[in-house]
Amino acid sequence: MPGLTTTTTHHLAPSISTSASLTATHVLNLLSTYGADDDDDCATSSSNSSSSDSVSQIAHSLQTAHFAAKETSDPETLVAALLHDIGQFIPMAELTELAMEVKDADGNLARIGHETLGAEYLHRLGFSGKVCALVAAHVPAKRFLCKVDRGYYAGLSAASRKSLSEQGGPMSEREVDEWKRSGWWEDKVRLRRCDDRAKVVGLAVDGVQAYRGVLEAHLRAQGLGD
Numbered sequence: 001m002p003g004l005t006t007t008t009t010h011h012l013a014p015s016i017s018t019s020a021s022l023t024a025t026h027v028l029n030l031l032s033t034y035g036a037d038d039d040d041d042c043a044t045s046s047s048n049s050s051s052s053d054s055v056s057q058i059a060h061s062l063q064t065a066h067f068a069a070k071e072t073s074d075p076e077t078l079v080a081a082l083l084h085d086i087g088q089f090i091p092m093a094e095l096t097e098l099a100m101e102v103k104d105a106d107g108n109l110a111r112i113g114h115e116t117l118g119a120e121y122l123h124r125l126g127f128s129g130k131v132c133a134l135v136a137a138h139v140p141a142k143r144f145l146c147k148v149d150r151g152y153y154a155g156l157s158a159a160s161r162k163s164l165s166e167q168g169g170p171m172s173e174r175e176v177d178e179w180k181r182s183g184w185w186e187d188k189v190r191l192r193r194c195d196d197r198a199k200v201v202g203l204a205v206d207g208v209q210a211y212r213g214v215l216e217a218h219l220r221a222q223g224l225g226d
């Protein structure tokens with residue numbers, strides 16, 4: 001992953017790393033088991049009065065995938081949408097191992113965000129470079145949108161404006177140019193907009209098992225077996 005150093009390249013969960021179906025089961029179980037907490041990340045206020053920042057992580061993840069499926073037919077964007085916040089609920093044992101192996105360019109662990117941990121985690125489980133890149137980009141995409149879309153910034157909640165400054169503030173012109181030269185930047189922005197919308201209390205969407213097929217097909221395409 002860009003900007004990271006790792007001391008090893010082995011998978012965190014070797015017992016499931018070669019099976020598409022078991023790896024899909026693993027990440028779906030993480031969503032179901034650890035995703036029940038309230039979502040407190042990447043919050044924006046919404047003009048939709050039925051929206052709220054208080055949906056659970058599992059509801060938020062499923063809604064992000066739900067909106068992504070309406071926006072694109074690209075399965076990698078859909079997979080990334082479903083798993084974009086997985087860095088928030090990596091099991092502690094695996095998170096500890098990951099944190100010991102992943103450092104930023106200065107060797108600092110504290111500055112590693114959930115988007116980076118999640119992308120690295122998915123990389124080790126066998127997900128594609130595009131899926132990992134989209135997951136890693138869902139926080140920087142907010143900085144991009146704040147620079148290029150005045151309406152987007154105006155819609156941010158107070159909490160999200162506060163976290164924006166902690167995340168580096170709106171991108172500079174140079175960063176915007178670099179962003180637009182990065183791979184899949186439009187899909188990265190698309191995911192972020194779905195992420196921002198996915199806070200609707202009570203919205204009925206498909207459950208985690210609806211995504212088993214696309215996850216398994218994606219992992220098989222990366223070379224994992226049945």
Ligand SMILES: [Fe+2]
Nearest residue numbers: 041042085195
């Ligand atoms: Fe999110």
